[in-house]
Amino acid sequence: MLMRHPAATHRVCMVTQRPPGSPVRLPLATPTDIIAAVPYLLGRHPSHCLVVLGARGAASQVRLAGRCPLPEEATAVPGLVAGLVERLARDRCDQAVLVGYGPPERVAPFAHELGEVAAASGVALREALRVDGGRYWSYLCPEPACCPPEGTRYDVVSSTIPATAVLAGLAPRGGSAVPQALVAPVAGSVRDEMERATRRAEVRRGRMCAEREGAVPVESALLAEGARAVAEAVDDARVGRLPGSCDRVAWLGVLLATVSVRDEAWARIRPPDAAAHVRLWRYVLRRVEPSYTPAPGALLAFAAWQQGDTALADAALDRVDSASPGYPMAVLLRQALQRGVSPRDWPQRGAGRAGEPPPPHGPTAGQRWAGPDWPGHRR
Known part of the structure; x- marks a missing residue:
């Protein structure tokens, strides 16, 4: 059973480091802001996938920003969650956000499993959203006035994230074509x-x-x-x-x-x-x-x-x-x-004949979140 939290407004800043430029501060206040920010974190528009952000400490420094396909079978969920939580622990993340893009039968099992396993491992799941058809649903917010059963319509144009990101020179690719x-x-x-x-x-x-x-x-x-x-x-x-x-x-x-x-x-x-x-x-x-x-x-x-x-x-x-x-x-x-591994953490090898490198490890993202908490819902 996922831990619930009351709907509240928490204003934080996400700092996206894109070398060699300066950090870009993207203020988040609502789930719409999270949804608007994901394409700029991943560099592409997500579809039929799970996106997980992991952060650490009071400054909420992101150590993991990854995407994986929606599990085809429910039997695959425990293994995917176990691997993800292991990554969160290895990167010393103590908080995470999940955004799942797809139908409830594909996203919900992952969200619930992640909430339980993460909590047992000392990682607080600050937000768990499902996004589909221009609406979002929260697995954490119990308030119908805030998150009704039929979902909440969102419009990323209403968020300041896209404009702030574009002005900073960040842009996801338009699509797979x-x-x-x-x-x-x-x-x-x-x-x-x-x-x-x-x-x-x-x-x-x-x-x-x-x-x-x-x-x-x-x-x-x-x-x-x-x-x-x-x-x-x-x-x-x-x-x-x-x-x-x-x-x-x-x-x-x-x-x-x-x-x-x-x-x-x-x-x-x-x-x-x-x-x-x-x-x-x-x-x-x-x-x-x-x-x-x-x-x-x-x-x-x-x-x-x-x-x-x-x-x-x-x-x-x-x-x-x-x-x-x-x-x-x-x-x-x-x-x-x-798994959202950063290229910086791939083992580097000298020139010349090379065998298969070991699996990637270590910190996984250049993005940083700054602030005491994650977004709430109301705006």
Whole structure:
């Protein structure tokens, strides 16, 4: 049973840190303010998902700002909640807010389980909202005058959050169509030429393997050639040059199908030059043949995530999933996105051959909340 709290007005400030700019103070007073703020925290408009914010201390510093899909089955709820509460405890959060987007049968079990498990772990659930069809419902407010059974209509235009965020230069992506279009495969004559170039690249790979059979191990030969090709492509991307020819793109795609070559490319991605990697791997992903999309798609997702562009990362991972469901690197990155892990907390590795990194850990958000309490309802 969730703990109830009386409806009250508490004015707080959410401070969103977006380096290298100054903190942005977004004053919250109502559930509408929370709903209006979520897209600016996540960088995208949520839909059919659960959003959890975790904070710590009197200053209410956010340590977790994450999104995960709505559980398909009720049996999945305890595991999701246990993992989330473990994250809250690890990040030393003592308060949380839940916003679920979807029907009651999908959101309510999660909200009730989270309230019980969080309370037992010393985390106060300050707000638990369900949002659907332009209305919100609170699982914490017992006052019908404040939160009627039929829900409360909201209009984010009535909140000061969007205007404040836009003036500060914050903007969520408009929807999934934009990032999906950014990773859509090329068509027409370029696609036809890429098909021919891919056949040539496959023949080249087969010939190289045959020539080295019985001498240098094939894996070592592919890694050496792949490291050279990746280094050249990355160096060019850093100065604004993309691979250009279909033959070069196809050869990169074929080489990246070897995991050790893909790891070479992965190890080179760092936040300071993530934009160059985004340009490079988006270019490659859109051109390679479908069977070669997993590696450049996962590399693009990682680079986009390092840039803070979770919408583009999601779109790239969707391309990977359609070609190779369960691709390990994509699964790992999807988990990081769903758990709200910050790119800053991903274990950094030196350049060169890299194995699979350990699971992400540690603090998860650059956002900060300042204030003694979370929003109430009335306004």
